[in-house]
Amino acid sequence: MVLISSHKTWPFLSWAILVAQLLCMARADVHFYDFILKETSVTKLCETKSIMTVNDSFPGPTIEVQKGDTVFVNVHNHGDYGVTLHWHGVKQPRNPWSDGPEFITQCVIGPGTNFTYEVIFSDEEGTLWWHAHSDWTRATIHGAIVISPELGKSYPFPEPDDDKVIMIAAWYTGDLKELVDEAMKDGTDLPHSDGYAINGELGDFCTCSQETTHHWYVDYGKTYLLRIVNAVMNAELFFAIADHNLTVVGMDGGYVKPIVTTYIMISPGQTMDVLLTANQPLGRYYIATRQYSSEDAEVTGFDHSIGSAILQYRGNYSLPSPPVFPNATLPLYLDFGAALRFTNQLRSLASEDHPVDVPGDVSTKMFITVSMGEIYCPNSSCTSVSGNKLGSSLNNVSWVNPSLDVLSAYYRNLSGSYTADFPDWPPSMYNFTGDDLPDSVDMTYQGTKVKVLNYNETVEIVFQGTNVLKGSMNHPMHLHGHNFYVVGTGHGNFDSKMDPRTYNLVDPPHVNTFGVPKNGWLAVRFTANNPGVWFWHCHLDRHMSWGMDTAFIVKDGGTLETSLRPPPAHMPPCMDMGSYDISMQTSSIDHVEMQQL
């Protein structure tokens, strides 16, 4: 290499800069994956049926990257219906075009077509996951994302000997799509699962499942990094491994202060990185999970099954049978205290290498009720709850999907898809967590209302759970495009004078999904520094389907680097784009309007 310079030190400097640049480039790798969506025949719980999978596998393939890499995933839909994919917890700076939620950032990839997602990693490190984000297809279309530290960097804990992904999914008998479509039409309760699968297998405690129980072989003395994903549709989970301690070191693609525990409680959408040292007598130990149900048992039933796998030590010894079960450590279904004791321990690492940046001053404050409710059904034609439909809502607005995705409508300045008037407050104040709430608070409005934020606005949201329809329970709220700090949480109604004094602004967990506790509140803060359209919703799919969703539009910041990227050449087309002709600047859908009773 010849570098011409009149100054003696320049050649070396330029060369050093060039080498540094090359090193940087080498660090941010680009990976390519092909995902073939197709129907695959699977037998579980004594029933053979067809499910949609990626590359014939359930769970789907694991994506492996280093921090800061970019991944192109070409999705070929060989199935019978349209699907979108979402990269849960990947912030995708400036690139909501590849975020995936149907009707929010794109329309479906139709059967016989393909679409390439560009998944841009930035500060994420640890474990995340990907899943379908259209209807309930994510039940079987999901997989893990493993993000290693960048080259030359290491974990903030001793290097584990090996890694192990644990994907927990819900299994449904029958045709789930049909069941969901029907229940949504009738406004009745949505299906409950029939089992919990660990890495695709329901385990020893389910019928017709013992032959295929997932086994994980370990060596005595080694330490493993478990990457646990709750990919379940509607259930928070307790999880334990018999006789082994778990050390939680990461969550949602970031690090936390180590928590040594005998069990975890993990909500749908969340991921946890857990160290396990194989230091027990050679033998077999159950890895077990069961639902943590925070709902009143009389209100609705739940799946009582136990999902299990087996941790088995390698070596020459006679197998004691059966494996040890975590009887003493796996909490029972309704153990509210156990769930709280675990989640209350979560703290960001907040170290020099992994600092926190909690917004101190807040420019936008929102107070949002998170609620069950009813949606008016004309002539009492629906079959549930006094002739109305079940609904759920944020500030009494129950989200309705537009037919043109919000992102396209925003980018192309088309009206009729959404309105920008998501309220900062509920329409009325009442004793949200009261025991016998008046019928007058049951009804929710329908709308496609989003909240618009300026670039770099600092946002505080207090989510207030309600007991409307005696339906109080935990709601794991999930935000796309950003992580948020969990600065406070508590029982009962939020007290705007006293409760902020208890906020943790020092080392709050920095996550993408966190539960609003049953009959309680959750305060989160984040900086809106990612221009685009970002969905946020309860990660219980029954609540998401019923409308516990909305979106943020984060405006451009005035420079190229702070602005939304242009769309890729070909986004999947939306069905009735005709009605969104540029010439049509007035609302063309009546369901967008508030529908008061």
Ligand code: C2O
């Ligand atoms: Cu994991 Cu909007 O989803």
Ligand code: CU
């Ligand atoms: Cu919910």
